Amino acid sequence: MNALHTVLAAVGEGRIHGGWEYVKAAYGICWTGLSLYALSLWIRSRRSEDVK
Amino acid sequence: MDARMRRALEIAAVPAVACIFGYAAYVGLVVAPPDREMGDVQRIMYAHVPMVQMMLLAGTILFVCSVLYLFRASWKTDALAEAAAEIALVFGAIGTTLGSIWGRPTWGVYWAWDPRLTTVAILLVALAGYLALRRFVDDPERRAVWAAVTAIIIAVDVPIIYFSVKWWKSLHQVQSNPRTVDPQMVLALRWNISAFFLVFIVFLVVRYRIALAARMREVTVPDSQPGTRQAVAS
Numbered sequence: 001m002n003a004l005h006t007v008l009a010a011v012g013e014g015r016i017h018g019g020w021e022y023v024k025a026a027y028g029i030c031w032t033g034l035s036l037y038a039l040s041l042w043i044r045s046r047r048s049e050d051v052k
Numbered sequence: 053m054d055a056r057m058r059r060a061l062e063i064a065a066v067p068a069v070a071c072i073f074g075y076a077a078y079v080g081l082v083v084a085p086p087d088r089e090m091g092d093v094q095r096i097m098y099a100h101v102p103m104v105q106m107m108l109l110a111g112t113i114l115f116v117c118s119v120l121y122l123f124r125a126s127w128k129t130d131a132l133a134e135a136a137a138e139i140a141l142v143f144g145a146i147g148t149t150l151g152s153i154w155g156r157p158t159w160g161v162y163w164a165w166d167p168r169l170t171t172v173a174i175l176l177v178a179l180a181g182y183l184a185l186r187r188f189v190d191d192p193e194r195r196a197v198w199a200a201v202t203a204i205i206i207a208v209d210v211p212i213i214y215f216s217v218k219w220w221k222s223l224h225q226v227q228s229n230p231r232t233v234d235p236q237m238v239l240a241l242r243w244n245i246s247a248f249f250l251v252f253i254v255f256l257v258v259r260y261r262i263a264l265a266a267r268m269r270e271v272t273v274p275d276s277q278p279g280t281r282q283a284v285a286s
Contacts, residue, residue, distance in 0.1 A: 019093035019157050026096040026153045027077070030103065033146040034251065041258045048265045 069250045076240075076247035084240035096154040098240050102248035103147030104172070108210055109252065110140035111175065115207030118200035125278035127267045130196040133203060134186060135259035139252065141179040148172055159223060167216040168224035171209055178206040192270045193278045 080098030087094035117133035120126070148169075152162045163169065182202050189195035217226045230238045 015089050016091040016093050016157055019091055022093050022153050022157055023081070023095050026150045027081070027099060029149055029153070030099045030146055033142070033149075037142050037255065041255060041262070044262050045258055048262050051265075051269065 065254065069247075069254055072250060073247040076243040079243045080240045084237050085234060087237075090158055093154060093157050094237075096150055098244040099248075100147055100150040100154060101241060102245045103143050103150060105245060106248055106252045107140050107144035107147055107172075107175075108214060109249075110136045110143060110256070111207055111210040113256075114140060114203050115210065118203035118207070121196060121200045122204075125193075125196070127192075127196075127271075127278065128264060130192075130199070130278075131263035131267055132256075132260050133199065134183075134263040135256055137179055137182050137203065138259060139255050141176060141183065142255075143252070144172065144176050144179070148176065164223050166223040167220040168213065168222070171213045171216050175206065175209045175213060178209065182206055192267060196278060 076098075080095055084095065084098070086092045113136040114133050117129040117136060121129045121133065151169075155164070156162050182199065185202060186195055186199050189198060217224050233241075
């Protein structure tokens with residue numbers, strides 16, 4: 001019974017425990033990368049309008 | 053639609069897309085349950101999968117625009133091809149990095165020369181080369197033709213990437229489908245795909261305008277089409 005309880009508890013959390021540091025790193029890189037690209041587009045867009 | 057109304061719509065679109073993007077991230081990071089095997093690390097999929105899907109979509113747009121250009125030359129299709137190539141590179145590079153981060157706790161390595169990863173790496177290098185080629189050629193007509201031919205060759209890799217997991221059963225898992233995934237996870241994935249798609253559209257429109265404006269500055273007659281151009285601005 002105790003073993004079953006342990007197994008069921010593990011199912012709820014996943015076999016890989018923790019791992020939030022990977023999640024934070026991944027989302028941090030994703031958001032930073034997209035934000036920097038958005039900034040680059042904005043700067044180039046402004047520059048393009050200035051030339052017109 | 054007049055210019056002022058279009059400008060107002062564009063200004064309203066940015067916070068709207070940001071809100072949808074933020075809500076999608078909340079669904080993926082908080083609402084969706086952890087995976088039975090991967091635990092919370094699986095949440096990386098809600099960003100990785102849409103990013104790579106957008107890379108493939110941009111690659112498809114690049115291919116279609118390049119074929120269209122060769123059949124019916126237009127600065128618009130050339131500009132859209134340039135925009136799609138750059139966005140494919142950005143989304144692909146970030147998406148692959150996310151996959152690599154996910155690979156460390158699940159596969160035990162950041163990188164493996166698996167067919168899926170290898171074909172994506174080839175695409176990213178080829179896209180960087182395509183964008184470099186566009187910078188090296190000064191004549192806009194010649195550049196557009198060379199770029200279109202190069203893009204068609206590069207785009208052969210897009211279906212290979214998609215089917216690589218089915219053709220060569222290797223380390224990277226095959227595509228999931230809603231019947232085999234928890235409905236809450238499917239919901240989170242759909243929210244994120246929609247949010248990333250909106251971001252993709254905004255980026256593509258802005259980048260297309262920049263490319264088209266640059267092309268118009270290069271030619272002396274603003275409305276001229278390739279082939280009918282009188283002279284190239286010095």
